[in-house]
Amino acid sequence: MSPVLAGVLQLLALIAALALSYRPLGDYMARVYSSDKHLRVEKWIYKGIGANPGVEMRWPAYLRGVLAFSAASVLFLYLLQRLQGSLPGSLGFVSIDPDQAFNTAASFVANTNWQSYYGEQAMGHVVQTGGLAVQNFVSAAVGIAVAVALVRGFARSRTGELGNFWADLVRGTVRILLPIAVIGALVLVACGAIQNFAGIHEVGQFMGGSQQWNGGAVASQEVIKELGTNGGGYFNANSAHPFENPNPLSNLFEVYLILVIPFALTRTFGRMVGSLKQGYAILGTMATIWVVFTGLMMWTEFAHNGPAFDLAGGAMEGKETRFGIGGSSIFAVATTLTSTGAVNSFHSSYTGFGGGITMLGMQLGEIAPGGVGSGLYGMLIMAIIAVFIAGLMVGRTPEYLGKKIGTREIKFAACYILITPALVLCFTAVAMALDTPSNSMTNSGAHGFSEILYAYTSGANNNGSAFAGLNADTQWFNSTIGIAMLLGRFLPMVFVLALAGSLAEQKPVPETAGTLRTEKPLFTGLLVGTIMIITGLTYFPALALGPLAEGLAA
Amino acid sequence: MNNSAANTGRVLWAGLRALLVLTVVCGVLYPLAVTGIAQLAFPGNANGSEVKADGKVVGSELIGQTYNLPLKDGEETAAPDLRWFQPRPSNGLGANSVNTQYSIILSGATNRSGDNEDLIQWVKDAKAAVIKDNSTADYKVKPSDVPADAVTSSGSGLDPHISPQYAKLQVHRIAEQNNLTVPQVDKLVADHTDDRILGFIGEPRVNVLQLNIALKELTKG
Numbered sequence: 001m002s003p004v005l006a007g008v009l010q011l012l013a014l015i016a017a018l019a020l021s022y023r024p025l026g027d028y029m030a031r032v033y034s035s036d037k038h039l040r041v042e043k044w045i046y047k048g049i050g051a052n053p054g055v056e057m058r059w060p061a062y063l064r065g066v067l068a069f070s071a072a073s074v075l076f077l078y079l080l081q082r083l084q085g086s087l088p089g090s091l092g093f094v095s096i097d098p099d100q101a102f103n104t105a106a107s108f109v110a111n112t113n114w115q116s117y118y119g120e121q122a123m124g125h126v127v128q129t130g131g132l133a134v135q136n137f138v139s140a141a142v143g144i145a146v147a148v149a150l151v152r153g154f155a156r157s158r159t160g161e162l163g164n165f166w167a168d169l170v171r172g173t174v175r176i177l178l179p180i181a182v183i184g185a186l187v188l189v190a191c192g193a194i195q196n197f198a199g200i201h202e203v204g205q206f207m208g209g210s211q212q213w214n215g216g217a218v219a220s221q222e223v224i225k226e227l228g229t230n231g232g233g234y235f236n237a238n239s240a241h242p243f244e245n246p247n248p249l250s251n252l253f254e255v256y257l258i259l260v261i262p263f264a265l266t267r268t269f270g271r272m273v274g275s276l277k278q279g280y281a282i283l284g285t286m287a288t289i290w291v292v293f294t295g296l297m298m299w300t301e302f303a304h305n306g307p308a309f310d311l312a313g314g315a316m317e318g319k320e321t322r323f324g325i326g327g328s329s330i331f332a333v334a335t336t337l338t339s340t341g342a343v344n345s346f347h348s349s350y351t352g353f354g355g356g357i358t359m360l361g362m363q364l365g366e367i368a369p370g371g372v373g374s375g376l377y378g379m380l381i382m383a384i385i386a387v388f389i390a391g392l393m394v395g396r397t398p399e400y401l402g403k404k405i406g407t408r409e410i411k412f413a414a415c416y417i418l419i420t421p422a423l424v425l426c427f428t429a430v431a432m433a434l435d436t437p438s439n440s441m442t443n444s445g446a447h448g449f450s451e452i453l454y455a456y457t458s459g460a461n462n463n464g465s466a467f468a469g470l471n472a473d474t475q476w477f478n479s480t481i482g483i484a485m486l487l488g489r490f491l492p493m494v495f496v497l498a499l500a501g502s503l504a505e506q507k508p509v510p511e512t513a514g515t516l517r518t519e520k521p522l523f524t525g526l527l528v529g530t531i532m533i534i535t536g537l538t539y540f541p542a543l544a545l546g547p548l549a550e551g552l553a554a
Numbered sequence: 555m556n557n558s559a560a561n562t563g564r565v566l567w568a569g570l571r572a573l574l575v576l577t578v579v580c581g582v583l584y585p586l587a588v589t590g591i592a593q594l595a596f597p598g599n600a601n602g603s604e605v606k607a608d609g610k611v612v613g614s615e616l617i618g619q620t621y622n623l624p625l626k627d628g629e630e631t632a633a634p635d636l637r638w639f640q641p642r643p644s645n646g647l648g649a650n651s652v653n654t655q656y657s658i659i660l661s662g663a664t665n666r667s668g669d670n671e672d673l674i675q676w677v678k679d680a681k682a683a684v685i686k687d688n689s690t691a692d693y694k695v696k697p698s699d700v701p702a703d704a705v706t707s708s709g710s711g712l713d714p715h716i717s718p719q720y721a722k723l724q725v726h727r728i729a730e731q732n733n734l735t736v737p738q739v740d741k742l743v744a745d746h747t748d749d750r751i752l753g754f755i756g757e758p759r760v761n762v763l764q765l766n767i768a769l770k771e772l773t774k775g
Binding site for chain 1: 562565566567568569570571572573574575576577579580581582584585587588589591592593595596599600601602603604607610611612613614615616617618619620621622635638642646648650651652653655656657658659660661662663664665666667668669670673674677678681698700701702703705706707708709710711712713714715716717750751753754755756757759763766767
């Protein structure tokens with residue numbers, strides 16, 4: 001069998017697995033967020049928080065919950081790293097410097113998991129397992145909660161109430177993420193991922209002498225890193241490290257974990273707004289972009305244009321033998337079209353166009369299918385923009401899901417889509433204009449520029465992957481990327497929740513003959529077009545200077 | 555004003571309590587439970603898939619090693635020990651730079667782009683070395699025989715595998731260096747080649763450590 005055919009078959013197997021879990025998981029999540037019942041363990045947790053999960057919140061209260069929880073998380077994670085040197089169970093590792101501790105705290109709370117540190121030599125068990133891995137769960141649950149609040153905004157009328165943030169946070173963690181994580185972690189251990197609390201220990205070698213390795217709760221962190229679309233690796237090599245991703249089966253399983261919740265949430269959305277077809281239209285948009293991007297990635301990586309790859313006879317630099325080109329390309333697209341940012345191969349050593357595809361995937365706003373929760377709300381914002389553009393063309397007040405898209409709604413949506421491009425392009429421009437940031441580049445020319453463009457694209461879009469030649473552990477990059485990650489995560493959430501509140505207050509508009517049918521394939525086409533045009537207009541000049549220049553020269 | 559400050563304080567306090575409670579659930583109970591089950595059900599895997607030869611641990615099945623001669627005076631990099639199968643290059647591996655009471659190997663890639671001068675040079679040098687090292691009196695390696703994995707570094711720098719093509723390329727050299735016949739070594743490689751899982755997942759590969767352990771057995775016998 002040729003590697004290309006094997007790659008295509010792996011993609012098809014992945015699609016089949018995702019299709020099988022789509023309905024049960026999507027419907028289950030809809031029940032989780034609509035149920036009136038509380039599990040016993042949840043009641044204990046609410047008692048611990050001191051919150052009443054039955055209280056309905058309007059959008060400002062919901063937002064205050066999100067921001068307060070996240071602020072507490074940043075502070076806690078920052079202090080945990082700053083105190084690492086004095087905490088037991090830290091392998092004797094020293095405390096993390098303030099700029100790096102801020103960057104890492106912002107990164108994990110913002111569901112980005114950008115890492116300017118080397119996991120195996122910097123972070124001990126307490127920070128990894130008790131700090132970083134916890135944020136993998138809860139930052140994902142926050143993302144889903146905000147998406148569910150927006151869906152409730154569409155589903156509810158003549159009320160401003162969006163649900164209870166604490167209940168959504170706890171349910172997402174306890175009923176969705178934890179059960180899948182327990183099973184998934186054991187699957188990964190069965191494949192060969194490590195799961196222990198050993199310290200730094202010596203392991204003998206074939207040629208004599210020994211190597212030093214650190215143990216750790218790797219499988220349990222790896223599974224939620226993919227499932228929660230987080231992406232922060234236990235080891236520096238992330239999911240390329242054999243202890244994180246031991247064989248081809250674990251590789252495909254990890255890609256499945258990345259994609260399963262974001263895709264299934266479109267079913268949850270369809271259920272909650274009372275029209276499964278509306279969910280399918282959104283799913284169709286996400287799946288189309290994902291499949292096309294994966295196809296393009298395999299094409300450019302198998303074609304391996306570039307002087308070094310031509311010489312080597314294949315683009316295997318930065319890729320593992322067990323995954324090959326196919327398994328690496330599938331992973332790279334899945335991780336950048338969601339907000340994951342885990343890598344099983346190093347994007348900086350992809351072909352020029354391959355690197356461009358990873359960047360463009362993030363620049364779409366990570367909506368195909370996107371991060372857990374953030375993918376759905378990002379795509380729904382795009383749907384509102386698409387409905388608005390269609391409305392302009394025919395001269396009607398646009399509507400979506402029975403709600404009028406008026407001035408107020410379109411302002412929130414427009415602000416949402418402007419935030420991340422503004423952060424990416426402004427920070428990149430400033431970094432290029434200053435003297436010192438470019439000292440961090442490993443490569444020169446177009447690829448050097450791409451390293452910096454990639455860094456801010458990844459940070460502001462909460463992805464976390466990197467053209468890792470960039471030495472990002474400088475005060476400049478730690479601070480600016482940290483700020484970009486926080487603003488890129490929480491400002492959009494402000495507009496999403498404000499929009500949700502505004503939609504929930506409306507009374508429903510009855511459907512007429514002139515209503516745009518947003519459940520039809522035609523709308524899926526319009527939505528794909530809107531996304532590509534908006535992203536293209538925003539980022540084309542920057543992409544032309546980096547990956548396009550490199551790809552065309554090869 | 556006082557009222558809103560009190561409100562902010564109250565919701566921040568709730569946020570902190572929520573974080574602490576969820577830290578106990580997701581950061582203590584969950585990893586302990588998973589570790590407990592993993593240690594009972596898959597102790598070998600959970601502790602790093604260590605491999606033994608002659609009763610001694612010689613590494614992990616999952617972690618690539620180097621098979622080099624001892625570093626001689628004046629050499630910057632150790633020369634490969636040509637008696638053993640050689641792994642892929644690992645130019646992206648790093649050394650411990652903080653917490654230097656340890657000497658942990660840092661996994662990682664080179665992150666060089668396709669048009670990077672260093673990478674082009676590394677590939678050229680690696681290709682020349684592979685051709686030179688593996689050509690024997692009656693077997694000449696052609697540049698087009700050298701597969702991509704033989705001259706590129708992996709993502710982790712710890713790739714435990716090489717492609718079957720690269721393993722086969724080394725057969726004549728291994729046979730000559732160890733006084734074995736080519737069919738003997740060919741069989742060794744064939745026995746240690748893992749196919750794609752279910753016929754399509756991943757790529758065919760040979761685990762270098764396992765192969766070298768088997769080679770050692772063969773040379774002893």
